[in-house]
Amino acid sequence: MRDAVSAARRVVVKVGSSSLTTAAGGLDPQRVDALVDALAGLATAGREVVLVSSGAIAAGLAPLALRRRPRDLATQQAAASVGQGLLIGRYAGGFARHGLTVGQVLLTADDVTRRGHYRNAYRTLRKLLDLGAVPIVNENDTVATEEIRFGDNDRLAALVAGLVEADLLVLLSDVEALFTGDPALPDSRRVAEVRDDADLAGVAIGRAGRAGVGTGGMVTKVEAARIATGFGIPVVLTAAPLAGRALAAEDVGTFFHPGLDRPTARLFWLAHATAPRGRLHLDPGAVQAVVVRRKSLLPAGITAVDGVFSAGDAVDLVDAGSGAPVARGLVNYDAVELPPLLGRTTVDLAATLGPGYEREVVHRDDLVLL
Numbered sequence: 001m002r003d004a005v006s007a008a009r010r011v012v013v014k015v016g017s018s019s020l021t022t023a024a025g026g027l028d029p030q031r032v033d034a035l036v037d038a039l040a041g042l043a044t045a046g047r048e049v050v051l052v053s054s055g056a057i058a059a060g061l062a063p064l065a066l067r068r069r070p071r072d073l074a075t076q077q078a079a080a081s082v083g084q085g086l087l088i089g090r091y092a093g094g095f096a097r098h099g100l101t102v103g104q105v106l107l108t109a110d111d112v113t114r115r116g117h118y119r120n121a122y123r124t125l126r127k128l129l130d131l132g133a134v135p136i137v138n139e140n141d142t143v144a145t146e147e148i149r150f151g152d153n154d155r156l157a158a159l160v161a162g163l164v165e166a167d168l169l170v171l172l173s174d175v176e177a178l179f180t181g182d183p184a185l186p187d188s189r190r191v192a193e194v195r196d197d198a199d200l201a202g203v204a205i206g207r208a209g210r211a212g213v214g215t216g217g218m219v220t221k222v223e224a225a226r227i228a229t230g231f232g233i234p235v236v237l238t239a240a241p242l243a244g245r246a247l248a249a250e251d252v253g254t255f256f257h258p259g260l261d262r263p264t265a266r267l268f269w270l271a272h273a274t275a276p277r278g279r280l281h282l283d284p285g286a287v288q289a290v291v292v293r294r295k296s297l298l299p300a301g302i303t304a305v306d307g308v309f310s311a312g313d314a315v316d317l318v319d320a321g322s323g324a325p326v327a328r329g330l331v332n333y334d335a336v337e338l339p340p341l342l343g344r345t346t347v348d349l350a351a352t353l354g355p356g357y358e359r360e361v362v363h364r365d366d367l368v369l370l
């Protein structure tokens with residue numbers, strides 16, 4: 001069942017704060033070293049490893065005599081500034097014992113959501129891997145403000161896995177697996193594998209357990225698994241001490257099967273890493289055409305437009321009835337051009353305005369379903 005795990009050549013591993021720190025706050029050197037040993041084993045066996053590590057804020061608490069994760073951004077940034085140095089220092093020392101070099105990569109959401117920056121981030125990670133180093137990625141918490149934050153590293157890890165076209169994403173936390181309910185309850189059972197959303201029906205996916213350390217709980221992990229599997233990347237979710245066994249393809253944790261069709265990197269970027277600049281509201285016929293028949297979007301099926309965007313920007317296509325986004329695409333018109341065209345057929349537009357208006361509002365090659 002887990003052949004994809006044994007075969008994976010490029011692996012992104014994400015570890016949460018709760019797996020790296022002590023209950024009292026501060027870094028737990030033994031847990032960091034144990035993780036390093038498992039990952040170094042992979043790297044020395046010739047596999048490429050990218051580590052996405054949380055823990056900067058948690059590691060900075062004890063040295064700053066802070067008792068719990070601060071609520072205000074400035075103190076979080078200060079804690080991250082202290083903690084990130086300690087974290088990377090510990091990793092560098094640990095990997096060096098195995099003859100491996102690490103490279104620190106601190107990203108803000110902008111770096112992976114803007115097309116140009118996305119390429120820069122890709123180039124740096126690719127070069128580090130080519131040089132045999134282990135990239136260690138985290139959000140650049142010391143400068144990230146509320147508006148530009150990822151907020152959770154599970155999503156960051158899924159985006160990094162897509163960025164480097166990983167063969168496997170491993171999410172390490174303080175629970176052995178996804179359980180059918182709160183893992184502290186006696187009747188909660190391990191969910192061994194997830195093939196699609198139907199396998200998640202009835203699973204109570206909750207927020208973080210140990211107060212003050214982790215951030216998103218299972219919600220952000222399952223969401224990250226969805227993003228990665230949607231890009232064709234299998235995901236294993238398990239506890240950090242089981243990393244070695246999970247990477248050896250043993251039946252531990254929860255295995256999320258990859259989706260069947262793998263979108264191009266360009267469409268993955270469009271779906272998950274772009275910030276839409278506006279919304280096009282689609283009538284039922286247009287929703288059907290785009291979602292079921294995978295057609296381009298024409299002016300005739302659009303009932304309203306909002307947002308300020310230019311041709312080439314990403315926009316969301318929403319169901320005019322429910323307001324729910326159904327797809328995202330790159331629009332061929334500026335926002336101001338669209339209102340006079342809405343509801344009109346392409347033939348009518350071409351006859352009255354000229355052949356330039358025959359173009360689709362969003363071409364099907366520039367569309368990704370959400």
Ligand SMILES: Nc1ncnc2c1ncn2[C@@H]1O[C@H](COP(=O)(O)OP(=O)(O)O)[C@@H](O)[C@H]1O
Nearest residue numbers: 016017018173179206208209214215216217218
């Ligand atoms: N259905 C569930 N299965 C497993 N864990 C769950 C579930 N619902 C909520 N959780 C909680 O999610 C926590 C892990 O999330 P979090 O603390 O954010 O971890 P990390 O720091 O590793 O990102 C677990 O400790 C657990 O209490």
Ligand SMILES: N[C@@H](CCC(=O)OP(=O)(O)O)C(=O)O
Nearest residue numbers: 017054055056057152153215
């Ligand atoms: N970037 C932050 C971690 C954010 C985060 O997602 O934490 P976690 O839920 O422990 O993976 C830090 O290093 O403290």
